[in-house]
Amino acid sequence: MNAKIRLYVEHGLGQGQSVALDKGQAHYLFGVMRQSVGAQVLLFNGTDGEWLAEVTEAGKRGGVLTCAAQTRPLLMPPDLWLIFAPIKKARTDFIVEKATEMGARRIVPVQTDFTNAGRVQRDRLQAHAVEAAEQCGGTFVPEVADMHRLDRLLDQWPAERQLMFCDEGLAGQKAYLDGTKGGPWAILIGPEGGFSERERDRLHGLSFSNPVTLGPRILRADTAAVAALTVWQQILGDWT
Numbered sequence: 001m002n003a004k005i006r007l008y009v010e011h012g013l014g015q016g017q018s019v020a021l022d023k024g025q026a027h028y029l030f031g032v033m034r035q036s037v038g039a040q041v042l043l044f045n046g047t048d049g050e051w052l053a054e055v056t057e058a059g060k061r062g063g064v065l066t067c068a069a070q071t072r073p074l075l076m077p078p079d080l081w082l083i084f085a086p087i088k089k090a091r092t093d094f095i096v097e098k099a100t101e102m103g104a105r106r107i108v109p110v111q112t113d114f115t116n117a118g119r120v121q122r123d124r125l126q127a128h129a130v131e132a133a134e135q136c137g138g139t140f141v142p143e144v145a146d147m148h149r150l151d152r153l154l155d156q157w158p159a160e161r162q163l164m165f166c167d168e169g170l171a172g173q174k175a176y177l178d179g180t181k182g183g184p185w186a187i188l189i190g191p192e193g194g195f196s197e198r199e200r201d202r203l204h205g206l207s208f209s210n211p212v213t214l215g216p217r218i219l220r221a222d223t224a225a226v227a228a229l230t231v232w233q234q235i236l237g238d239w240t
Contacts, residue, residue, distance in 0.1 A: 003040035003052055005033055006134045008141060013048040013067055018056070021063040030058050041065055044133075046141045049073040074139050077103035078237045079184040081161075083110055083153070084225055085191035086117035091222045095189075096125045098222075100132035100142055102229040103237060108186075109147040114193035120147050150199065154206065161186055163209045166228050168194045170213040177212050179235040187228045192221055 007029070011019045021029065029035050039055045043065065050072040057064035082104040086092045092109075099107050107129065109120045126144045133141045157163075161184045164177060168190060188203070195203070203209050214227045233239040 003042045005029065005035070006042040006044065006050075006137070008130045008134055009043050009045050011045060013043055013045055013051045013070075015067060015069070017051075017067040019043060019053065019065045019067065021065065023061050026059060026061060026063045029055070030060070030063060040068075042071060043067065044139045046133075046139070047074060049075075050139050072139060076140055077105045077138075077142070078233075080104050080232065080237065081106040081108055081186035082189070082225065082229065083108045083150075083186055084189040084221065085110055085112045085115040085150075086120050086147070087192055087221050088117075091220075092117070092120065092125070093128050094222050095225045096128045096144060097132040098226050099229065100129045100138065101136040102226070103233060104142050104187075104229065105140075106143050106145060108145045108153070110150040110153060110188075111147060112150045112191050113196035113199055115191045116193075122146055151202075154202070157206075157208065158184075159208070160184060161208065163188055163203075163206070164228065164232060165203045165209045165211045166190070166214055166224055167200060167203070167211045168218045168224075169200060170211060171218050172216040173213055175211055175213045177231055177235050178210060181210070182236070185232065185236065187225075187232055189221055189225050189228060194218075 037055050037058050041053050043053050044050045049070050051067045052069050052071050053065040053067045056066045082099045086109045130141050162181050164187045166189050
């Protein structure tokens, strides 16, 4: 197999299945990457694993690929949400990309008391998640949710899900992740200005909340997201 290009498609995949490309995919594959009929491409859709496909039709506005064989089954990431307060555009994009690469199953932007970003473009962030999955070899693409208010999200919190609350106020103290608690989890990262006292008080009082420190220094929000995902994956995730 010499296929090096991976594409996410919203189409069922299976032996002999034909997959039509949209205009953007056709431009990328045939215009940018200079592929033609007979070229091999890896396809995934988030449910059917990864498939080796061959280009059977190629054009400027579209094309058709035909699935030949499954190369990898679907590999689901752990049941982990990343909840974060959006920051500057490029750094928010970075958080979504790294969360996808590092194995988050759902990505949830939240509005906190000190969040600077008033809104997010969910479709654009979802596209970044797709691109990250294409690049990192993943077979699953996490859902990027619409933006929620943190207090309302906590009001509706599922009882069985534990929360890793990354509290910048604990920097330099001993507050580490409990590796004995299994099941579904979420990681909460605060905004650039940190959590308000009201939010911190509430989060410390919740039965499902697990306040932790990410070391002796206060990290930038995008750095904290990567650090927290790394810690969780090494202790409770699929890196062990």
